[in-house]
Amino acid sequence: MNSKGILTLQFGHYSNFIGTHWWNIQEQGFDYTSHSEIDHDVLYREGVTNKHGVTFTPRLLLVDLKGSLKHLPERGELYDEPPKPTKSDVNWDSDLVEIEGVSGNNKNQFLKDLENPEESHKVLTKTYDLEKDVTVWSDFLYSRFHPRTVTVINEYQHENEHTPFDAFPLGKDLWNSSSFEDDFSNKIRSYVEECDYFQGFHLLSDCTDAFSGLSAGCMEHLEDDYCRKSILAFPVVPSFFPDSKFETKEQQCHAIINESVRVLNLALSFNAFNAHSSLFVPLCMGSKGWRQPGPKNEFNHTVYDSELAYHSSAILAAALDTFTLKHRLKSSSFSLVDLCADLSHNGRKAAAASLCMPFSFNVDANLLECLDNWEGPLTKSITPNCTIGSDRLMQYVILRGIREDRLKQQADRAEKQRNLPAYKCDSITEMLSLYLSYSTHATINNVTVVRKPLDVKTPFPRIFDEFIGQAGYVGATPRPGHINVESVPVMAGLHSGSGVGDMLESLYTEARRIKYPRFHQFINAGIDKDEYEACLESLLTLRENYMDNYYI
Template sequence: MTTREICSLQFGHYSNFIGAHWWNLQEFSFSFTPDDYSEINNRVLYREGLTLKGQPTYTPRVLLVDLKGSLNTLAEHGELYDTSSSPKENEIPWHPNRIEVKEDVKKPKSEFLQDLDSGPSTTVNKNYNFETNVKVWSDCLYTRFHPNTINVIKEYEHNNQDAGFDLFMQGKQMWKTEKFEDDFSDKIRNFVEECDSLQGFHVILDGNNGFSGLGSNCIEHLKDDYDRKSVLAIPVLPSYYNDYSNETDEEQRTSQIKDSIRVINSALSFTDLAESSSLFVPLCTSKDGWRQPGLKREFNHVQYNDKLMYHTSAILASALDTITLKYRLREGHYSLSDLCADLNLHNRKLAAASLCLPFSFNEGADLIECLDNWDGPLTQSITPRCTIGTDRMMQLITLRGIPEDRLKKPYDKAGTQKDLPAYRCKNVNEMLNFYMSCTTFGTATNVTNISKDVQSIPILAGLHSCNEISATIESLHTEAKKIKVERLPQFTSTGLEKDEYKECLEKLLDLKECYEENYLL
């Protein structure tokens, strides 16, 4: 069977936090026992290779971008292929009196990374204080990368409050430099040429800083060079920013200006993604997302700190890992292009995402009872300003972690179960489809069930193309329209014209119209 590969791209610090969790999830689910059959085809996202010493490697087919100072102790070219060593004084063909050896002060690795160097088995069943110790995404990274994977922008420094990579137009300009227009494009091509049958690209990008512009230009490049391949773009928004910890009036004013900048970046990003991506899905664990992220989304039985990227990115990574399973299976012919075609009808390029974490399933219970007793919607929206409805939509629902033997009780032990209409369903897919048909109206639902166990909890996630997305776009347009871009020299100095911004706002309204019911009649 031909592997239908996907190339993944990550732009920005929060995107790389999500990526770190996502790749960790992949590797923790790998099966190394020949008799343990996996429904998931790991080759879709991973590639085989060899080190310079001929040792086999299995690494994600991913390229990521971040700023100087964002890697902490992680080597820029990874560790699998590292053969470098410090030269000895007697090996340097210079006069000894003219040699001065200076050694960089190496940052100490966290306990987790030290144990990981000793062997992955040392990290099993050991508790680490990640909430305190994880400062950047590489502090919790289990996965080992290909030497081309990490790309560092040296012109900007991570967490530099005075000269940050904060503007959409900065990212657009960065793409036009030699490092990206040539070098990064070549790295994409190298990965693509290794593939037997490329499905397309996953692109996770920070949605409201300079990486939104860099990622948008990269997607335009993908559209030009790989026009027959699908691009699923995931603009992501943190639910907290460091500048919210202000103590003085001046700090508060600066924070408000940064909020306006983030709104403009999101608006520019959305209009670009609507034109160049096959489908884009904004994600945030907070309800509002734009000027102020707002209240955090509540998930039953989950406690998390919405101020920690480590926590919120783990939730979004769990959603992405589940949503994308449909076209990463060994069996079946559903592809990334099928997903995009199902959800972007009538130019509805923006889709909403939802998550049920965990999918509440009591010990000893059956799915039929669980669904019969369910109160309210199955999932919680993780797209800003979007409350997903129940009528007139296209949706893809994926449930993982419910084995078929937990569907219902045998007939002789079923009791009142056999009085329920759903008892005639023969498998999890059929029962979940039946539930959706009873709880939605005029809706086409594509259901997938993965019975493979997850280590602790079942998860249900969805993608939705629905009329309610109109409110998402309108809310962003309303916030963006309030801002006089000509009063922000940061944007005018990087080339954003007043008329260009006005056109962006008009394009947002055009996108909004695609979700109006009368537009489809």
């Protein structure tokens, strides 16, 4: 039994890409000693298999479409093998029945090694060609799930163009079906009742397709049944849509229609997140995010392919793991409700996220030298259409992976450093807080420092350039080709400020341009023009909460 559990919910294929990386990162970094800074019981639960083996699995429920699991059984592979079908399972003449099976040989080498007792302990340090092998999130799943974790929507097929699961009302209708809602609600209740003290929910959801409506329905249920628990939600936008690469006029017209549907889903889902979550933080590795994700966000010493969900989702997972650390630390009484309350003050239900990965720290440097030479903001926004700025913010900043002995030069070698005000600082927290106080105006800065870096062993993608060393520091010479990066220092933040209002206004403007009556799949499902107009007005009202004269 744990002290302050959180249940994570994941809705949609891209959210499950992010979640898979997130759970992989956590399991690679497990520290079972008393020196561990992170309370793993917050997001994980202890259990026992049918063979009396002790397990430690994510407190997680995820939803995806039929065909999206590939080789992964719906009940997972940890507790028991799924029963093999026999001819006696059907009430037909056995001579007329033929059993066909899907071969398990389509697993990539990483998964085969993971199942091999002689190779499984080596997979975190080996190199695989996962860029070519990964087509769904289970292709790089290192974690093992509880049998109740996965829910498959059998009514819709993954990547089926003829019956796409693409519109907000489809997801809302699915949630309202008793067969889905009752089963999923019971799974939620089972997890919640296991906790001594239950904090609330992390919720990741694709928000450009019908999973936006499904997560909206779920949040309404959570608000009704767990009204005193916090819901920290992350609507996510993929960094690439295949329809952006069109060759014919017909394909271009089809792409424009798809883009408009995505904008409608975004507007309706943001309205739902505003109404039913405690705080929501949109995430995207594209700088624009609405119709098309736009140019990818760039980070120093990081080279990634934004068209690969395997790559872009890894970066978002690194951010997610870092900026949720504050309410997952053993040493802190800070909780999920505290985070949501601080950042949603005065009705500011939306916040922005930022990231710096790796945090550019030279192998022979100290933090004072690093900050003194830093140019521009410490982090970059990973919330679409949002410039965070440095004026009148409420922000939480988390830095991980820098040791206290790298704070500053020793007094006998300090030279010019001794003349800097920051030299009087005695901790990384104090120095970073001082730096932020100088670089921001009228801003409330909350700084958290964690000793543990981010683990980026296999199956995390090899996206760091040759000047990042094995421990994640920037070196003067290239890293040998046979050496992989195993961990990196990272900085991430959550921010509430006027830039979030600009993000909401840009979505409102884009959604207002759409001729709503043309989209019959929304109107026929019961979302008439008046309801859509009310949604847009709600977005505009939320945007007004971010005007400076409303706050500071």
